[in-house]
Amino acid sequence: xxxxxxxxxxxxxxxxxxxxxxxxxxxxxxxELQVVDEVIAQINDDVLTLSRLRHESKERVExxxxxxxxxxxxxxxxxxxxxxxxxTLVNEALLLQRGKELDLASEVEAEVNRRxxxxxxxxxxxxxxxxxxxxxxxxVDPVATRGTLRIEIMKQAVIxxxxxxxIFFGLTMDxxxxxxxxxxxxxxxxxxxxxxxxxxxxxxxxxxxxxxRAIALVxxxxxxxxxxxxxxxxxxxxxxxxxxxxxNKGKVGTFEVPSLREDISNTVKNVKVGAVSEPLRGNDxxxxxxxxxxxxxxTAATFNENRVREAITIERTDKAxxxxxxxxxxxxxxxxxxxxxATVLPLLKIKEEVIAESGLNDPKPxxxxxxxxxxxxxxx
Numbered sequence: 001x002x003x004x005x006x007x008x009x010x011x012x013x014x015x016x017x018x019x020x021x022x023x024x025x026x027x028x029x030x031x032e033l034q035v036v037d038e039v040i041a042q043i044n045d046d047v048l049t050l051s052r053l054r055h056e057s058k059e060r061v062e063x064x065x066x067x068x069x070x071x072x073x074x075x076x077x078x079x080x081x082x083x084x085x086x087x088t089l090v091n092e093a094l095l096l097q098r099g100k101e102l103d104l105a106s107e108v109e110a111e112v113n114r115r116x117x118x119x120x121x122x123x124x125x126x127x128x129x130x131x132x133x134x135x136x137x138x139x140v141d142p143v144a145t146r147g148t149l150r151i152e153i154m155k156q157a158v159i160x161x162x163x164x165x166x167i168f169f170g171l172t173m174d175x176x177x178x179x180x181x182x183x184x185x186x187x188x189x190x191x192x193x194x195x196x197x198x199x200x201x202x203x204x205x206x207x208x209x210x211x212x213r214a215i216a217l218v219x220x221x222x223x224x225x226x227x228x229x230x231x232x233x234x235x236x237x238x239x240x241x242x243x244x245x246x247x248n249k250g251k252v253g254t255f256e257v258p259s260l261r262e263d264i265s266n267t268v269k270n271v272k273v274g275a276v277s278e279p280l281r282g283n284d285x286x287x288x289x290x291x292x293x294x295x296x297x298x299t300a301a302t303f304n305e306n307r308v309r310e311a312i313t314i315e316r317t318d319k320a321x322x323x324x325x326x327x328x329x330x331x332x333x334x335x336x337x338x339x340x341x342a343t344v345l346p347l348l349k350i351k352e353e354v355i356a357e358s359g360l361n362d363p364k365p366x367x368x369x370x371x372x373x374x375x376x377x378x379x380x
Contacts, residue, residue, distance in 0.1 A: 040086060041344075042335040043093040048086065056085060067283040068202035083343035086336075090348060092155060094328040098162070099154040108157055112149045122240055163324050167313045176308045180301070186311055189298030191257045193268055196250040196292055198230060199237040201285040214279035214286040221276045227290055236285070254293070264289070 038050040057078050064074035078085070099108070113128075120131040132142040180187060198217060202210045217234060221227060231250030236243060257265055267277045268291055277289040329350050336344050 087347040184301035187301040191297040194254040194293035198288040201236045
């Protein structure tokens with residue numbers, strides 16, 4: 001069984017204030033100075049540490065390597081985006097804090113349990129205890145996995161409750177009808193395609209060799225090769241560590257064209273039914289796509305209240321989510337360590353000198369209004 005999540009380290013402020021300080025060192029022995037860790041940012045009553053940043057950076061490097069990127073290139077890419085990662089972790093901390101305020105813990109825990117049960121079912125495992133044992137045998141820590149799920153689901157729950165649902169349910173019928181009248185193209189039945197694939201993984205392989213193999217398969221298929229047979233023997237798409245082409249003969253499914261990833265949509269746009277595309281390079285390998293069936297778009301628009309609400313919500317959600325996160329940042333007490341301040345603050349779009357000014361001189365600033373100054377950054 002292969003279950004891959006990105007484990008996240010978590011530590012209480014109490015422990016961190018005892019063991020971690022960018023101002024206060026820990027003495028291992030007399031005369032020997034040992035720095036345990038470094039605080040990168042304080043976010044209300046939470047802190048982001050250097051060890052956490054290194055852990056997250058390592059996880060991203062491993063993900064890129066799994067997708068076929070050389071290790072050094074992956075390290076360089078993660079290093080180049082370090083400020084973005086810090087900003088992301090600051091946002092994450094704020095969302096988790098908000099989730100606690102909204103008392104979403106029980107709802108989130110129920111969803112974590114539901115998803116773990118789904119994994120167990122997919123693996124043919126009858127109990128959570130047996131799933132935990134199987135994960136440990138595979139080198140996966142079930143506690144860390146649940147922790148990662150808990151964090152991701154909490155972030156999603158906060159955004160959905162505080163942003164998405166407010167947009168969706170806040171729309172009036174008049175707004176819905178006006179939008180429908182102005183965007184009827186969105187509410188006609190779209191063109192759909194049924195697709196099969198042969199997938200060649202590039203992870204840990206020579207890129208040129210994988211590409212050459214993909215081109216050779218396209219040539220063989222266009223010369224009359226049996227797609228299903230070639231998919232069974234060549235396709236490397238896996239689900240839960242098992243190649244699936246032996247069961248589905250490469251069939252992927254039927255999709256509305258607007259819902260396809262842009263690169264896939266462009267690739268199959270001019271492919272005739274029964275024909276195959278040129279090899280498409282993705283993050284983790286090459287796809288050869290065959291169009292099995294194509295259904296033309298409808299001509300008449302149909303009003304469906306939920307579909308219109310969904311369309312407007314999707315259209316507005318990116319901006320609304322960013323505004324929500326900005327508001328959380330504006331209302332939070334955020335302090336960034338000196339060595340990271342110049343690159344991180346512009347991404348957070350806050351003026352730290354205004355936010356943190358009272359905190360540096362007052363041990364209990366008004367939380368801006370949430371949180372308190374922990375005294376873990378040195379005063380100037």
